[in-house]
Amino acid sequence: xxxxxxxxxxxxxxxxxxxxxxxxxxxxxxxxxxxxxxxxxxxxxxxxxxxxxxxxxxxxxxxxxxxxxxxxxxxxxxxxxxxxxxxxxxxxxxxxxxxxxxxxxxxxxxxxxxxxxxxxxxxxxxxxxxxxxxxxxxxxxxxxxxxxxxxxxxxxxxxxxxxxxxxxxxxxxxxxxxxxxxxxxxxxxxxxxxxxxxxxxxxxxxxxxxxxxxxxxxxxxxxxxxxxxxxxxxxxxxxxxxxxxxxxxxxxxxxxxxxxxxxxxxxxxxxxxxxxxxxxxxxxxxxxxxxxxxxxxxxxxxxxxxxxxxxxxxxxxxxxxxxxxxxxxxxxxxxxxxxxxxxxxxxxxxxxxxxxxxxxxxxxxxxxxxxxxxxxxxxxxxxxxxxxxxxxxxxxxxxxxxxxxx
Amino acid sequence: xxxxxxxxxxxxxxxxxxxxxxxxxxxxxxxxxxxxxxxxxxxxxxxxxxxxxxxxxxxxxxxxxxxxxxxxxxxxxxxxxxxxxxxxxxxxxxxxxxxxxxxxxxxxxxxxxxxxxxxxxxxxxxxxxxxxxxxxxxxxxxxxxxxxxxxxxxxxxxxxxxxxxxxxxxxxxxxxxxxxxxxxxxxxxxxxxxxxxxxxxxxxxxxxxxxxxxxxxxxxxxxxx
Numbered sequence: 001x002x003x004x005x006x007x008x009x010x011x012x013x014x015x016x017x018x019x020x021x022x023x024x025x026x027x028x029x030x031x032x033x034x035x036x037x038x039x040x041x042x043x044x045x046x047x048x049x050x051x052x053x054x055x056x057x058x059x060x061x062x063x064x065x066x067x068x069x070x071x072x073x074x075x076x077x078x079x080x081x082x083x084x085x086x087x088x089x090x091x092x093x094x095x096x097x098x099x100x101x102x103x104x105x106x107x108x109x110x111x112x113x114x115x116x117x118x119x120x121x122x123x124x125x126x127x128x129x130x131x132x133x134x135x136x137x138x139x140x141x142x143x144x145x146x147x148x149x150x151x152x153x154x155x156x157x158x159x160x161x162x163x164x165x166x167x168x169x170x171x172x173x174x175x176x177x178x179x180x181x182x183x184x185x186x187x188x189x190x191x192x193x194x195x196x197x198x199x200x201x202x203x204x205x206x207x208x209x210x211x212x213x214x215x216x217x218x219x220x221x222x223x224x225x226x227x228x229x230x231x232x233x234x235x236x237x238x239x240x241x242x243x244x245x246x247x248x249x250x251x252x253x254x255x256x257x258x259x260x261x262x263x264x265x266x267x268x269x270x271x272x273x274x275x276x277x278x279x280x281x282x283x284x285x286x287x288x289x290x291x292x293x294x295x296x297x298x299x300x301x302x303x304x305x306x307x308x309x310x311x312x313x314x315x316x317x318x319x320x321x322x323x324x325x326x327x328x329x330x331x332x333x334x335x336x337x338x339x340x341x342x343x344x345x346x347x348x349x350x351x352x353x354x355x356x357x358x359x360x361x362x363x364x365x366x367x368x369x370x371x372x373x374x375x376x377x378x379x380x381x382x383x384x385x386x387x388x389x390x391x392x393x394x395x396x397x398x399x400x401x402x403x404x405x406x
Numbered sequence: 407x408x409x410x411x412x413x414x415x416x417x418x419x420x421x422x423x424x425x426x427x428x429x430x431x432x433x434x435x436x437x438x439x440x441x442x443x444x445x446x447x448x449x450x451x452x453x454x455x456x457x458x459x460x461x462x463x464x465x466x467x468x469x470x471x472x473x474x475x476x477x478x479x480x481x482x483x484x485x486x487x488x489x490x491x492x493x494x495x496x497x498x499x500x501x502x503x504x505x506x507x508x509x510x511x512x513x514x515x516x517x518x519x520x521x522x523x524x525x526x527x528x529x530x531x532x533x534x535x536x537x538x539x540x541x542x543x544x545x546x547x548x549x550x551x552x553x554x555x556x557x558x559x560x561x562x563x564x565x566x567x568x569x570x571x572x573x574x575x576x577x578x579x580x581x582x583x584x585x586x587x588x589x590x591x592x593x594x595x596x597x598x599x600x601x602x603x604x605x606x607x608x609x610x611x612x613x614x615x616x617x618x619x620x621x622x623x624x625x626x627x628x629x630x631x
Contacts, residue, residue: 002518009506009507010506013506312502313504313505313506315502316502316503316504316515317504317515317519318487319461319463319490319496319502320490320491320496320515320516320519320563321487321488321490321491321492321516321519321520322487322519323483323484323487323488323519324483324484324487325484326519399463400458400463400464403463403498403502
């Protein structure tokens with residue numbers, strides 16, 4: 001306790017110098033905190049968005065390098081019906097195109113499937129309905145939008161069933177009729193309104209679900225030959241469902257034992273994504289942590305100067321009966337206090353910075369108690385580590401010479 | 407009377423070899439409890455070395471130093487620190503107060519190293535500061551006090567935990583004559599109260615205040631009366 005008091009007194013005695021020394025630690029800690037928080041926020045947001053897009057679906061793929069066999073839409077449907085652990089199976093085609101909005105052309109991302117693909121949507125149908133089997137198989141010119149998409153195209157988030165819009169893919173334009181709306185979150189809807197009113201230009205694609213046959217027939221897109229489709233298992237049935245889908249596919253195509261059919265669950269994809277993001281975050285945080293080392297050397301430097309300046313004080317303390325360890329602890333306490341105070345200021349600055357950055361990047365920063373604990377212990381260890389050398393110099397001083405020092 | 411300090415055939419040699427300096431040359435000396443001894447000598451006579459030795463700040467090259475019945479001549483640094491803390495109250499020429507601490511905190515310092523509880527520490531320090539007439543200056547820092555006052559704080563620090571020996575090294579060297587008289591007066595009073603006082607000085611006038619005067623020259627004791 002006495003050591004903490006004495007350390008605090010000595011830091012106060014040299015406020016300006018102590019603060020400058022802390023600055024290195026403050027910058028280091030705040031950049032590490034900011035990077036970790038942004039990384040975590042990014043993971044949650046992107047993971048959530050990918051989850052919204054893909055939720056529940058497991059992709060079954062036929063390796064085009066090993067075989068040139070393929071499935072038809074009807075075969076996919078039939079495989080789906082043969083899997084008791086799943087809602088069914090659907091082809092999944094994607095295409096990028098444009099939609100004629102009220103004022104301008106809008107970018108759109110079209111997902112083609114049969115009616116089963118509705119089970120892959122986490123969002124509920126809030127208005128109208130999903131397209132049905134006959135529309136799915138006959139190239140029906142129908143579309144299911146999200147509420148946010150409806151805002152972008154029609155300027156309203158509801159009451160759009162029955163409305164039509166022009167959509168172009170690969171130079172072909174068709175008029176599509178809205179049959180249903182999927183729910184969007186309030187913030188997505190707000191964002192869409194801001195875009196419409198030109199308050200904020202966001203580069204985004206409007207998500208449109210259409211029958212896969214519309215893409216293949218209506219727009220002449222590739223995809224008649226299906227080498228990849230999705231199944232939608234019941235909760236907790238992912239493994240048996242995907243295994244059965246793999247076997248069924250192999251038997252339909254006569255590919256048994258050729259290892260040409262593979263399963264890609266979204267969960268494993270998300271896993272990989274998260275791992276990569278973790279590594280990237282850590283590497284960047286590590287680079288930021290180098291500034292902590294530089295800060296630590298600053299602490300060592302200033303403590304060495306301080307020890308020299310206070311040679312006489314050390315001599316006095318020793319003459320009065322301070323043991324080597326008392327002097328050691330006194331100076332270690334001082335350097336640790338500098339870095340811990342610096343670390344706490346850096347943490348607050350880091351969180352402040354994170355909140356500012358997150359305002360521009362439209363995802364919430366994640367502040368974790370674990371990080372706080374880690375930051376405080378890291379800064380204390382930096383103080384202790386870089387304080388060792390000067391503290392030892394102080395502790396090892398000869399009292400007679402120290403007392404004689406002017 | 408019991409022997410408090412017993413220096414037996416002590417030598418201190420710096421730079422052993424061709425350019426060696428014999429700061430102390432076979433010195434023997436005893437001081438009993440309750441004595442007031444002045445050690446006088448010119449600069450370079452070895453009196454500072456003797457004072458460092460008596461204060462357990464230094465160890466002899468050869469010979470034995472018994473303090474309070476303990477052989478302190480071969481102790482480790484930490485053991486010496488403990489002995490200094492327990493046995494000796496230092497009064498230095500340059501006061502040697504810590505500038506960033508108040509008078510009270512300076513007086514508390516040796517008590518902290520002794521492990522005295524906060525409450526007890528404060529009580530002892532206040533008593534010691536009152537004893538030297540500085541009860542109203544306890545929260546002042548050294549820079550806010552005159553030299554005489556600073557030296558009184560140092561005396562308070564030396565007597566706060568009532569060590570057996572007061573070791574004063576040129577205590578008036580940095581003071582004007584009025585303050586010097588005041589300090590010598592306090593030291594004499596402390597002696598009258600029963601403390602053992604060792605006063606190191608180069609000034610015969612000050613040394614004459616002590617009943618026993620030891621003169622040192624070229625590392626040897628040349629008179630003891």
